[in-house]
Amino acid sequence: MDNRSLITLAEHSREKLLYLIEMAQEFEKHPNRRLLEGRIAATLFFEPSTRTRLSFETAANRLGAKVIGFADPKVTSGTKGEILKDTIKMVSNYADIIIMRHYLEGAAKYASEVTRIPILNAGDGANQHPSQTMLDLYTIYQSQGTLENLNIYLVGDLKYGRTVHSLLTAMRHFNPTFHFIAPDELAMPEHYKQYCKDNGIKYHEYKEFDADVISGADILYMTRVQKERFSDLMEYERVKDAYLLKKDMLVKARPNMKILHPLPRVNEIEYSIDDTPYAYYFQQAQNGLYARQALISDALGITLEDVRNDKTIIG
Numbered sequence: 001m002d003n004r005s006l007i008t009l010a011e012h013s014r015e016k017l018l019y020l021i022e023m024a025q026e027f028e029k030h031p032n033r034r035l036l037e038g039r040i041a042a043t044l045f046f047e048p049s050t051r052t053r054l055s056f057e058t059a060a061n062r063l064g065a066k067v068i069g070f071a072d073p074k075v076t077s078g079t080k081g082e083i084l085k086d087t088i089k090m091v092s093n094y095a096d097i098i099i100m101r102h103y104l105e106g107a108a109k110y111a112s113e114v115t116r117i118p119i120l121n122a123g124d125g126a127n128q129h130p131s132q133t134m135l136d137l138y139t140i141y142q143s144q145g146t147l148e149n150l151n152i153y154l155v156g157d158l159k160y161g162r163t164v165h166s167l168l169t170a171m172r173h174f175n176p177t178f179h180f181i182a183p184d185e186l187a188m189p190e191h192y193k194q195y196c197k198d199n200g201i202k203y204h205e206y207k208e209f210d211a212d213v214i215s216g217a218d219i220l221y222m223t224r225v226q227k228e229r230f231s232d233l234m235e236y237e238r239v240k241d242a243y244l245l246k247k248d249m250l251v252k253a254r255p256n257m258k259i260l261h262p263l264p265r266v267n268e269i270e271y272s273i274d275d276t277p278y279a280y281y282f283q284q285a286q287n288g289l290y291a292r293q294a295l296i297s298d299a300l301g302i303t304l305e306d307v308r309n310d311k312t313i314i315g
């Protein structure tokens with residue numbers, strides 16, 4: 001396995017996470033650079049995506065790399081029976097880095113074991129979504145001025161939502177208190193609660209979702225119910241509208257509270273909330289560009305010092 005692959009942030013140290021945040025800050029100041037001129041990034045998306053694929057591709061393009069890949073596996077030789085291992089080996093002959101989203105948990109790790117070029121996990125089933133977590137950490141830091149000692153409320157599909165699983169593991173360095181708000185069917189899986197216990201992370205669980213419950217939030221992280229992960233669509237129908245954040249539920253919100261959502265939203269946040277000072281999800285999505293510029297650069301051996309000393313800034 002190439003040690004520059006990013007499969008999960010769980011193994012990253014506190015220092016490494018803060019280092020990547022600093023690098024992302026540099027890219028926010030100046031996104032247009034030629035640090036990766038002559039490199040090729042491949043984006044292999046076996047599942048649908050808007051933000052992750054387009055922000056990764058924008059990140060590579062703004063760094064001067066060229067991008068190849070596919071957004072839909074139906075146009076690939078996978079439809080003729082080619083296995084993932086062969087696809088990864090082939091693409092490794094063409095590109096310097098592979099950014100991959102796959103519907104199977106563990107697919108990114110497997111891919112990293114059959115190639116020498118870095119694999120960036122852009123989401124593997126209901127497992128992990130580390131680049132989303134990197135932009136979430138960046139956004140939390142940007143909006144709160146710290147990652148330390150925050151009350152983070154995770155709402156909705158905590159069973160299948162890979163973004164909340166990734167965030168929970170990455171936050172272990174920063175003494176968070178998590179608040180899990182979900183119906184029984186979508187509760188945080190036991191092994192993540194055990195992870196909290198093993199790592200001294202405080203958590204509370206609720207089924208109610210109202211102004212009182214969320215009044216202590218610094219971060220209110222809403223999630224979509226992941227229809228694509230349900231084997232029983234009747235069960236999806238039962239829980240799909242479980243929690244909708246309404247504007248009148250914000251009456252007791254802390255002044256610093258920010259609402260995040262990895263997007264796409266379906267029926268989790270009333271549109272009227274978009275114009276309140278609490279809404280931060282579009283800024284969060286924009287931060288995906290800077291966080292992913294940092295992840296691609298780091299995977300290809302560009303250091304924070306290289307970025308700070310960069311003379312290729314355009315515009």
Ligand code: CP
Nearest residue numbers: 049050051052262263
């Ligand atoms: N947040 C996220 O992963 O969005 P996409 O599915 O559009 O990439």
